[in-house]
Amino acid sequence: MKESTCIFCKIAAGEIPSKTIYEDENFRVILDISPATKGHALILPKEHYANLYELPDEMAGKVMLLAKRLAAHMTEALGCDGFNLVQNNGEVAGQTVFHFHLHLIPRYQGDGNEDKICWNHLELSQEELDKIHQLLILTKLP
Ligand code: 5GP
Numbered sequence: 001m002k003e004s005t006c007i008f009c010k011i012a013a014g015e016i017p018s019k020t021i022y023e024d025e026n027f028r029v030i031l032d033i034s035p036a037t038k039g040h041a042l043i044l045p046k047e048h049y050a051n052l053y054e055l056p057d058e059m060a061g062k063v064m065l066l067a068k069r070l071a072a073h074m075t076e077a078l079g080c081d082g083f084n085l086v087q088n089n090g091e092v093a094g095q096t097v098f099h100f101h102l103h104l105i106p107r108y109q110g111d112g113n114e115d116k117i118c119w120n121h122l123e124l125s126q127e128e129l130d131k132i133h134q135l136l137i138l139t140k141l142p
Pocket residue numbers: 007018030031032033034035042087088094095096097098
């Protein structure tokens with residue numbers, strides 16, 4: 001399904017022009033309009049899934065394989081020194097466009113983002129850690 005008001009649906013369908021670096025039947029990969037670094041790109045599924053929770057398993061597998069291949073290609077083409085995959089879900093997590101996308105962010109020594117793509121570290125007690133551990137243990141995938 002496409003969402004008539006979704007900008008990434010329109011870009012993925014080619015209805016709005018974009019700097020596309022790769023396209024196949026399931027995905028369009030475009031340069032980010034406001035890049036964190038040179039080469040920052042976004043993998044967009046052509047179907048509308050609002051976020052990771054809505055992404056079907058089959059597409060999740062495909063998106064990671066595509067990211068792996070593109071990371072290798074982009075690293076060679078750009079000569080970057082490292083690479084971040086970033087994927088935000090929900091406003092609180094920094095999502096601003098509510099159509100699933102995976103950020104491909106080439107990293108360069110001294111690119112000025114050293115302290116950006118990171119987080120503060122919580123200091124949790126052993127008790128709190130144990131509680132979370134117990135909450136999260138899985139014996140079988142849902
Ligand atoms: P989010 O914050 O949702 O994880 O990332 C949304 C990303 O989409 C941002 O990095 C933003 O710069 C990019 N973006 C938003 N609108 C457009 C657009 O119209 N074209 C392109 N190429 N990128 C966009």
